[in-house]
Structures are given as C-alpha cells and as structure tokens.
Amino acid sequence: MSKIGVFDSGLGGLTVLKHLIADHPNDDFIYLGDNARVPYGNKSDSTIIKYSEQAVEFLLKNGVNTIVIACNTSSAIALDKLIADFPGINFIGMIRPAAKAAVSISQSKSIGVIGTQATIKSNSYMKEIMNYGDYSVLTKATPLFVPFVESGMIKHKAVDLIIEEYLSEFKGNIDTLILACTHYPFLIEGINNFFENRVNIIDTGYYSSKELVGNKYLKDRKIEYYVTDEPNNFISIAENNLNLKIDNIKTIDLENL
Amino acid sequence: MSKIGVFDSGLGGLTVLKHLIADHPNDDFIYLGDNARVPYGNKSDSTIIKYSEQAVEFLLKNGVNTIVIACNTSSAIALDKLIADFPGINFIGMIRPAAKAAVSISQSKSIGVIGTQATIKSNSYMKEIMNYGDYSVLTKATPLFVPFVESGMIKHKAVDLIIEEYLSEFKGNIDTLILACTHYPFLIEGINNFFENRVNIIDTGYYSSKELVGNKYLKDRKIEYYVTDEPNNFISIAENNLNLKIDNIKTIDLENL
Numbered sequence: 001m002s003k004i005g006v007f008d009s010g011l012g013g014l015t016v017l018k019h020l021i022a023d024h025p026n027d028d029f030i031y032l033g034d035n036a037r038v039p040y041g042n043k044s045d046s047t048i049i050k051y052s053e054q055a056v057e058f059l060l061k062n063g064v065n066t067i068v069i070a071c072n073t074s075s076a077i078a079l080d081k082l083i084a085d086f087p088g089i090n091f092i093g094m095i096r097p098a099a100k101a102a103v104s105i106s107q108s109k110s111i112g113v114i115g116t117q118a119t120i121k122s123n124s125y126m127k128e129i130m131n132y133g134d135y136s137v138l139t140k141a142t143p144l145f146v147p148f149v150e151s152g153m154i155k156h157k158a159v160d161l162i163i164e165e166y167l168s169e170f171k172g173n174i175d176t177l178i179l180a181c182t183h184y185p186f187l188i189e190g191i192n193n194f195f196e197n198r199v200n201i202i203d204t205g206y207y208s209s210k211e212l213v214g215n216k217y218l219k220d221r222k223i224e225y226y227v228t229d230e231p232n233n234f235i236s237i238a239e240n241n242l243n244l245k246i247d248n249i250k251t252i253d254l255e256n257l
Numbered sequence: 258m259s260k261i262g263v264f265d266s267g268l269g270g271l272t273v274l275k276h277l278i279a280d281h282p283n284d285d286f287i288y289l290g291d292n293a294r295v296p297y298g299n300k301s302d303s304t305i306i307k308y309s310e311q312a313v314e315f316l317l318k319n320g321v322n323t324i325v326i327a328c329n330t331s332s333a334i335a336l337d338k339l340i341a342d343f344p345g346i347n348f349i350g351m352i353r354p355a356a357k358a359a360v361s362i363s364q365s366k367s368i369g370v371i372g373t374q375a376t377i378k379s380n381s382y383m384k385e386i387m388n389y390g391d392y393s394v395l396t397k398a399t400p401l402f403v404p405f406v407e408s409g410m411i412k413h414k415a416v417d418l419i420i421e422e423y424l425s426e427f428k429g430n431i432d433t434l435i436l437a438c439t440h441y442p443f444l445i446e447g448i449n450n451f452f453e454n455r456v457n458i459i460d461t462g463y464y465s466s467k468e469l470v471g472n473k474y475l476k477d478r479k480i481e482y483y484v485t486d487e488p489n490n491f492i493s494i495a496e497n498n499l500n501l502k503i504d505n506i507k508t509i510d511l512e513n514l
Binding site: 143151153161 | 401
C-alpha cells in the first residue's frame with residue numbers, strides 16, 4: 001500500500017525513476033527534485049547531509065517507507081548518516097549495486113569512475129570496488145556535466161567537446177566506466193560515441209532499481225513529482241529526453257522542507 | 258582606517274576587486290567568495306537573501322563599514338533588504354552604476370543584458386534603464402557561464418560554442434551589452450570575438466568601483482581573501498586569468514558564517 005520515495009538534487013534521479021517504473025509496475029512513486037539547490041556535488045559534506053535529511057523527512061511525511069537515494073553525491077556522503085538517523089526505513093543507495101556490476105562486467109580489471117567533486121573526493125566507489133579484490137580504479141570529477149543537463153543542453157557540440165576534455169585520459173585505459181552521477185545517463189549517447197561503443201557504461205539507476213522488492217499485486221499506480229523551484233524546465237527536459245510523462249507535479253517551498 | 262568588504266558567490270567578484278584595487282590604492286580590502294554554495298543565480302530569492310546576509314555579517318565582524326556587493330544576483334535580489342537590515346553601513350551594488358553607464362554609452366538605445374536566472378527574472382536592469390527614458394532592453398539568462406568560469410574552463414572551444422548559442426539573438430539588435438554577472442568578464446575575450454568588437458561591453462565592476470570614495474592617505478595596504486570551500490581552484494583561476502596575487506587566503510567553515 002505504501003509509496004516508494006525517490007530523491008535527487010534535480011533532474012538526475014529521473015534516470016533512476018525510469019528504471020524503477022519499468023522494473024516495478026505495481027508500485028506508487030513519489031519523486032522529489034531539489035532543483036532550487038542543485039547542484040549538490042560541489043557543496044560541503046555537512047550541507048549535503050542537511051539537504052538529504054530534509055528530503056528524507058519530506059518523503060516520510062508523504063507516507064513512504066522505502067527511499068531510493070537517486071543521487072550519487074547523497075549516496076556517497078549522507079547514506080550512512082541517513083540509515084543511522086532513520087531506523088526502520090529501507091534505503092537504497094546508488095553506489096554498492098553499481099560497483100558490484102562494474103566488477104562483474106570488467107574483463108581488464110580497469111574501471112573508470114566519473115562523478116561530482118564530492119562523490120570523487122569521498123573515494124566511495126574506490127573503497128567499494130576494492131572489497132572485490134585488486135582492481136585499477138581511475139576516477140575523475142566532471143563538474144560541468146550537471147549544469148549542462150540541468151540547463152537542457154544535452155545534445156550540443158559543446159557537450160561533445162566537454163566529454164572529450166574530461167574523458168580523454170580514460171581512453172585505452174579502462175574497459176568499464178561507472179557514470180557515478182544520475183545526471184550523466186542524459187549524456188550517454190555522446191559518451192558512447194566518444195568511446196566508439198568500446199567501453200561498458202554502468203548506469204547506476206539500472207542496477208539500484210534491481211535492489212528494490214516491488215509490489216506483486218496489480219494496481220493502478222500513481223506517480224507524483226515535487227520540485228523546489230519552478231517546474232517548466234524540469235518537465236520539458238524529462239519529457240523530451242526520457243519520454244517520461246509528467247502530469248502530476250507541484251512546487252514546494254524550500255521553507256517547508 | 259577601516260577595510261572595504263567585498264563579497265560574491267565565488268570567483269566572480271574578483272573581476273570587481275581588480276578594479277577596486279586599481280582605483281583605490283590606499284584602501285584595505287577583505288574579500289569573501291562563498292564557493293561552497295556557488296552558484297547563487299539559480300537559487301530562490303529567500304536563499305539568496307539569507308546567504309547575502311550571512312556574508313554581510315561575516316564582513317562586519319571583520320571590521321568593515323563599506324561593503325561592495327560584487328555579485329549581480331545579490332545586488333538584484335538582496336540589496337534593498339541589506340540596506341534596510343544594516344543601517345549605517347555603506348553598500349555599493351552592481352546594478353545602478355552599470356545601467357547608468359549603458360544608457361550613456363548606447364547610441365541605438367538598444368541594450369542587451371545577460372545574467373543569471375535570478376538577475377534576469379528580477380527585471381532589475383530593465384527597471385533601472387527605464388528610469389532614463391525609452392530604451393529597448395533585450396535580456397537573456399545565460400546560466401552555464403558561471404559553472405564554466407568556476408571550473409576554470411575559460412578559454413576553450415566549448416565556451417565559444419556556448420557564447421554563440423546564448424548570444425546569437427543579440428547580434429545586430431543591440432549596440433551595448435551589460436555583463437550583468439561579475440563572473441562574465443572572465444569570458445570577455447570570447448564575447449568580444451563573437452561580436453567582432455562591434456558591441457560596447459559593460460563590465461559592472463568597472464563602474465561600481467567608481468562609486469567608492471577611497472582613502473586619500475598613502476599607506477601599506479592589505480588584501481585578505483576568505484572562501485567557504487577549498488581555495489586551490491580559486492587561487493589558480495584568479496592568478497592565471499586576472500593576474501591577482503593571492504597570498505593571504507583562508508577557508509572559513511560555513512557553520513561560522
């Protein structure tokens with residue numbers, strides 16, 4: 001009977017929600033995109049934790065008991081604290097499922113990780129992958145990707161140039177790349193083109209969605225969207241790039257978070 | 258004897274500080290760049306006001322009585338409130354001096370304004386220019402410029418493509434363009450190239466610096482820098498692009514703001 005809560009700093013979590021909707025057809029979802037405060041990835045740890053706690057509290061007030069942290073920055077910085085602070089709530093983060101998938105897919109044992117400054121600095125993926133043995137892990141912060149996605153500049157020559165600028169050092173050195181930010185699957189076409197489709201791309205939402213135990217009973221499901229700033233940009237980018245139909249969206253005041 | 262306070266969301270205010278240092282050789286300056294929370298321009302009004310008030314309080318604790326709001330977003334959204342909340346403090350904003358300069362320079366009476374989403378949405382420049390009579394004012398939010406500057410990608414083919422994407426609609430329609438964000442002078446070379454040097458470019462720092470009444474007595478002056486996140490990026494971008502020498506910089510904890 002209960003809904004699944006999903007949150008992200010902005011649009012990125014929609015790439016996770018898309019997998020959740022497809023994998024779990026009998027569940028209700030409530031999505032919170034904190035687009036008034038995006039990006040999280042260049043904020044301090046204490047700010048990222050505060051914002052994540054506010055998002056969790058908002059979702060709990062709206063009747064969820066499972067929360068998908070559809071943001072790698074929040075997963076890297078805040079997940080342990082959220083689990084400690086909200087006992088009884090089932091949290092699904094982005095990092096462990098994606099690290100496990102990368103390890104099982106990589107043949108060369110050389111894995112690349114791109115994410116926000118906070119995610120990369122946390123070394124979360126590095127630590128998780130090292131649990132599986134001896135891997136070469138190359139990491140890089142790619143901070144311009146989030147503003148590009150949030151401003152809707154997704155298929156543009158400028159994006160291809162930034163992809164080249166950021167990813168050149170990976171070429172020839174990895175066989176698997178983790179997109180350790182849920183905004184990055186919006187740019188997957190350009191990233192695949194850059195690597196001429198020769199690198200396995202790990203979409204963190206795809207693997208984390210498999211962690212959710214969904215509802216088995218058929219029902220008419222409902223998907224609600226909330227944002228903290230005006231929704232027009234959010235709706236048009238989601239509909240044009242992810243084929244999501246967003247017809248139930250409200251803006252909530254930051255003061256009410 | 259007192260210092261001049263200067264603040265911005267990040268690096269942008271340094272383009273203002275550069276003019277202040279040159280125009281007022283006998284004054285001490287203290288600069289605060291809130292790089293842990295940059296950008297301000299896509300935040301809500303209440304958040305922009307809160308961050309601006311915290312910056313002002315920090316500068317006042319450090320002994321200033323004049324504050325240059327070296328951020329167009331703060332000037333547009335928070336200046337009136339700051340003046341009301343901090344009586345006796347002399348505030349210098351970015352908007353009025355730049356609007357006056359644009360009006361006096363434009364021959365065609367067609368003025369362009371580019372800035373953050375918050376600055377453009379506020380219509381502050383529009384209202385200010387309209388005080389001078391009948392002008393055609395074209396405005397556009399150019400939200401990717403700040404992340405480009407903050408990440409140090411200042412001279413790059415991708416920047417030129419974004420400039421073209423954002424500014425094409427101005428070409429042939431204006432003779433004067435206000436860079437209504439103090440980050441944008443970092444990109445002035447690319448902007449001038451795009452307009453083939455045929456458009457007057459208004460750098461808001463240049464004109465606001467003239468509003469300051471400086472100290473007349475020669476002294477050994479001191480310039481202090483504070484940031485809210487790690488300073489390496491800040492220092493290298495400032496030194497490489499503005500020839501500022503930054504040898505007195507500290508990181509302050511956001512909790513102490």
